[in-house]
Amino acid sequence: MDLSKLNALLIDDIPEMRSSVRIQLADCGLERCDTARNVKEAVDRISAKRYDLIVCDYNLGQGADGQQLLELVRRRKILPLTTVFLMITGETGYEQVSTAAEYAPDDYLIKPFTSQTLQTRLDRIIDKKQALRPVYQHLGERGERQKALAECDAMLAQQSRYALDLLRIKGDLLLETQRNDEALALYQSVLDQRATPWASVGMARALAAKGDGAAAKEHLSNAIGAYPNYLAAYDSLASLLEKDDSAAAQQVVEQALKVAPSTQRQRQLGALALGNKDFSRAEEAFRRTVEKDRTGFFKSHDDYSGLAKSRVEQGKVQEALTAIKEMGQHFARSAELTVRQAAVESIVHAKAGNPAAAKAALDRALEAAGTNSDIDVSASLELANACFAAGDQDQAKRILKNVAEDHQENDAVLEQAQAVFRSAGLDDEGEIFLEATRERMIRLNNDAVALAKSGELDKASAMLDEAADRLHNNAQVAINAAIAAMMRIQRQGASAELIDKAHRYITQANRANPDHPRLGEAVQLYRKFAPPDAPPLKVNL
Amino acid sequence: MSPLIAGAIHDAKNGLNVLNTWLEEARRAAPSAAIDEARAVAARVSAQLVELLALYxxxxxxxxxxxxxxxxxDFCQEVTSEVILPPGSALRIESDTDAAAAIGAWAFDAYQVKLVLQEALRNAVRHGAQHIRFAVAAQAGGGLRFTVSDDGPGFPQEVLDGEARAMDSDSSGIGLVFARLIANRHxxxxxRHGRIELSNDGGAVFALLLP
Incomplete structure (x- = not known):
């Protein structure tokens, strides 16, 4: 295979290793090869240029590893799925690489290796990437799952040699689009031929999606027994258990951490332990997340917040305040950071029995949040936490109502909101409150439709506009507001104001949830009713 | 076994890697039968250290x-291509891997299974006369069977009976212990678990069965 036209990036912190691997890459015919010495350089290069191939050493120094880097660039969507990622590892590191759950490299190579071995592997993985390209191009952020599924089926019909890879991708797509029965059938047919970890876990996920949580859990426990290194099994089991048995979920995450250390799971463990009131374990977990990574690339506000909370619960007030101070030192200034710091500080003071200091910090947090309507979910939820801790239930509920309305269709956010109620000791009240919010949002949409049908289109449109202007993350509301605007165009004729509205709300919905099942309907209406000189839509439909 | 010993095994393994690099270098400069013999020894010792570490x-x-x-x-190709035959020997490894294409892919630990199979192949090279056969096939009732067979004297009865591990007195028999461990861990x-099967049929027949 001719590799001379490919753009490659080699990432390794040790200069001798860089030059020796680079020579081996040249032996394979790869001439265009940039290098990066650390995570920062790698991220800069990957953001600036499109690479066909990335060769990365697992150990990157400063407590960072290649797996973290891969997760970071894939999650930030700066590394397309069409780029080949090859990890190089020592004999003891290979298990960690091969266990990667969500973001796995395309292949890994165990040191030492010859140029011949490198060449063979490169040929193989590049061939596979190219063969699967028709599918990959429809995956990812702006991807269209239906088209990806169609490509999978077409290639499977042609008896591709990568049939198993295609089935694996197809299974994921079926689960993502809630075609659970088909997913279950797919995994069952794979497992009838051969036992393989991904199909076992896929089977369990399909069972869980169909509502059979008990069977799913049993499947996952058996899968962990047979494949103790397969982290996806632990992750799936932990997320199932999180809903009804968070002590068991914590144990599963602890087990997974023994298999492979990961900042993400350390953070998850901290959050679970905090919820389970296992404060020393929580402190330990959060301390590891902030200490392991000396590059600063993989940390989050949550780590310092968790550290502060777990410390104050153990009576370590000064150490808790130190964690908040460190939060400020590790991240760039932003409204979210200000809110977060002040909110956690308020919680710490409230728990330490200093209501005046708690009140002062809470006021600062509320003031910083008040000037910024698009503050992120985690900062908003922290603020609600602080309000509860300071005894201001009304303010807390006002914030939670807004979050719940804004993220009405996002179960993960709603679960986090419920967790805020739970930690305030208001579990039952939270459930009622959130259910009422959900019903109110459904009623709003239903009422608007009913109003529109009974001829009061303007009134319906006004109702939806108000909601859409307030709830920027609610795709459902934005889509309905856009459709109402277009119905008015249809009946009353186009006006600049109505076209602008329709365009704005579709764009808003697309930003909130590009996969919303009703987005296509709104886009079609726009293309049908907007006059030729109307601004075009920048959506991928 | 103490962590100190595990660390020492690691060091020895790294030392062997460096030795291998030099041997490759020497072979490029001036190939010779002696260097090939040395490479084969280094590969065998290196594999045994990895096996020891796995047992630890x-x-x-x-x-x-x-x-x-x-x-x-791809896997079968990799397994056989890395086994070094003694210079000037009449031995040949015949691969029968037609079934591999039909089966496609299988789930197993390629690193460890490769070590098991290469150890078996090296054993066959040591004891075989002319022909060594490496084959893969689907098992009736599910599973995969790798077979390494030679045309040598076959396994001694004590090994077949499970009473002895080693083929001869100057070997520790770690290869079979490792093979059993890796098979069982699949x-x-x-x-269902993997296993190994030893038999004699015109020579020694080593089979690794994966579930």
Whole structure:
């Protein structure tokens, strides 16, 4: 295979290793090869240029590893799925690489290796990437799952040699689009031929999606027994258990951490332990997340917040305040950071029995949040936490109502909101409150439709506009507001104001949830009713 | 076994890697039968150290296999291409891997299974006369069977009976212990495990069965 036209990036912190691997890459015919010495350089290069191939050493120094880097660039969507990622590892590191759950490299190579071995592997993985390209191009952020599924089926019909890879991708797509029965059938047919970890876990996920949580859990426990290194099994089991048995979920995450250390799971463990009131374990977990990574690339506000909370619960007030101070030192200034710091500080003071200091910090947090309507979910939820801790239930509920309305269709956010109620000791009240919010949002949409049908289109449109202007993350509301605007165009004729509205709300919905099942309907209406000189839509439909 | 010993095994392994690099270098400069013999010895010792480490970790309960799908055709090719035959010997490894293409991919720990199969091949090279056969086939009733057979004197009865591990007195028999361990650690959620089967049929026949 001719590799001379490919753009490659080699990432390794040790200069001798860089030059020796680079020579081996040249032996394979790869001439265009940039290098990066650390995570920062790698991220800069990957953001600036499109690479066909990335060769990365697992150990990157400063407590960072290649797996973290891969997760970071894939999650930030700066590394397309069409780029080949090859990890190089020592004999003891290979298990960690091969266990990667969500973001796995395309292949890994165990040191030492010859140029011949490198060449063979490169040929193989590049061939596979190219063969699967028709599918990959429809995956990812702006991807269209239906088209990806169609490509999978077409290639499977042609008896591709990568049939198993295609089935694996197809299974994921079926689960993502809630075609659970088909997913279950797919995994069952794979497992009838051969036992393989991904199909076992896929089977369990399909069972869980169909509502059979008990069977799913049993499947996952058996899968962990047979494949103790397969982290996806632990992750799936932990997320199932999180809903009804968070002590068991914590144990599963602890087990997974023994298999492979990961900042993400350390953070998850901290959050679970905090919820389970296992404060020393929580402190330990959060301390590891902030200490392991000396590059600063993989940390989050949550780590310092968790550290502060777990410390104050153990009576370590000064150490808790130190964690908040460190939060400020590790991240760039932003409204979210200000809110977060002040909110956690308020919680710490409230728990330490200093209501005046708690009140002062809470006021600062509320003031910083008040000037910024698009503050992120985690900062908003922290603020609600602080309000509860300071005894201001009304303010807390006002914030939670807004979050719940804004993220009405996002179960993960709603679960986090419920967790805020739970930690305030208001579990039952939270459930009622959130259910009422959900019903109110459904009623709003239903009422608007009913109003529109009974001829009061303007009134319906006004109702939806108000909601859409307030709830920027609610795709459902934005889509309905856009459709109402277009119905008015249809009946009353186009006006600049109505076209602008329709365009704005579709764009808003697309930003909130590009996969919303009703987005296509709104886009079609726009293309049908907007006059030729109307601004075009920048959506991928 | 103490962590000190595990560390020492590691050091020795790294030393062998460096030695191998020099041997490759020497072979490029001036190939000779002696260098090939040395490379074969280095490869064997290196494999034994990795096996020892795996046994140590099994004892410490930290050995976890990395089970993943692997293309069987590619895998078989890799297994046989890395085995070094004695210079000037009449031995040949005949691969019968037609079944590999039909089966496609299989889930197993390629690193460990490769070590098991290469150890078996090296054993066959040591004891075989002319022909060594390496084959892969689907098992009736599910599973995969790798077979390494030679045309030598076959396994001694004590080895077949499971009373002895070693083929001869100057070998520790770690290869078979390792093979049994890795075979057994391959399991399915349904509870099936891998195993090895030893038999004689015109020579020694070593089979690794994966679930």
């Amino acid at each position: 970790r099994a004892g410490e309960d930290t050995l976890r296999l990395a089970i993943e799908d692997h293309d069987l055709t 399991a399915t959620p349904g509870g």
